[in-house]
Every structure is written in C-alpha cells, then in structure tokens.
Amino acid sequence: MTVFLAALALRPDPVARAFTPAARAILAQPDRVTIYALEPDPSVKKPALGFRDALAARRLNRAEGKTAVDALFATVRDVKDGLTMSCFEPHHGLKVERGRRWVKVWICFTCRQTEIEESGGRPITVGSGRAGQATLDRLIPKPPGRRSAPKPAP
Numbered sequence: 001m002t003v004f005l006a007a008l009a010l011r012p013d014p015v016a017r018a019f020t021p022a023a024r025a026i027l028a029q030p031d032r033v034t035i036y037a038l039e040p041d042p043s044v045k046k047p048a049l050g051f052r053d054a055l056a057a058r059r060l061n062r063a064e065g066k067t068a069v070d071a072l073f074a075t076v077r078d079v080k081d082g083l084t085m086s087c088f089e090p091h092h093g094l095k096v097e098r099g100r101r102w103v104k105v106w107i108c109f110t111c112r113q114t115e116i117e118e119s120g121g122r123p124i125t126v127g128s129g130r131a132g133q134a135t136l137d138r139l140i141p142k143p144p145g146r147r148s149a150p151k152p153a154p
Helices: 001-008 014-018 021-028 064-076 133-139
Strands: 034-036 058-062 093-100 100-109 115-118 124-127
Touching: 014 064, 014 124, 021 064, 021 093, 021 100, 021 115, 034 064, 058 064, 064 093, 064 100, 064 115, 064 133
Parallel strands: none
Antiparallel strands: 034 058, 034 093, 093 100, 100 115, 115 124
C-alpha cells in the first residue's frame, strides 16, 4: 500500500507536463483572456491553428478569465488513461495574454484532446477530459444567429 501511494505522489501533475513554466506564469496572471466559439470544417483533416475563422469571440473580465483558466486546468487534469478518438474538431478556444507573450488553446471535448501553443513555441497536443466543459460553455459567446454556443457531438 505504501509503495502504491508513493507512486501516485511521484506521478507528475498533467498541468505541469502540458504547460511550460513560462506558459504557467502567463496563465497565472494574464492581462487579457479571450474565449472563442469555434466550428471546425469536418472536411479539413487538421484545422488551422488560428482564431480567424471563429464564429464569435468574447474578451473576459478578470474574474471570468480566472474561471476560464481554472476550467482549462481542470480539463487537462481530467485526462483519462487509454485510447482517445482522433477527430480533433475543437469548439472551444482560449487566448491568454500577458504583455507580448501569449498562450493559445484549442479544446476538443469530443476526442478529449487539447492543443496548446505558446508564443515562440510549437503547438503540442495533450490528452484531456471534460471537467471544465460546463464552465467554458457558460463563458463562450453565442455566435450571431444562434441561440446557443456550438456543442461538440456527444
């Protein structure tokens, strides 16, 4: 029993594995947090990593920004071991900025993958869960002409 508990204590935090120390510093004290409603084109194998084609965007106030970052961390920590689907059709996007540095995040709750890009770095993909989905759904803007934000397939 002691060996098992020690092994759990040594298991690295998924947030520490997913985000560099510089990215965690940006996420801890952002100047700006913007959330995006995305609807990827299923005919495109891998969507372009940008928010130009976002259906809607909303700059969050400081409290909402902290809530969004906390939901992001909960989502990354909720990673489940095992196989994931590979659709990667993100419906949620975040851009967190501090000064001239930024962290961009695309979340696909369907296949449980999150893509992270830090200013000056290359994008990485990490497994994630659904722990923060309800919170991000509440914050995400409603695209024009729709009654609700886009939802991934169940």
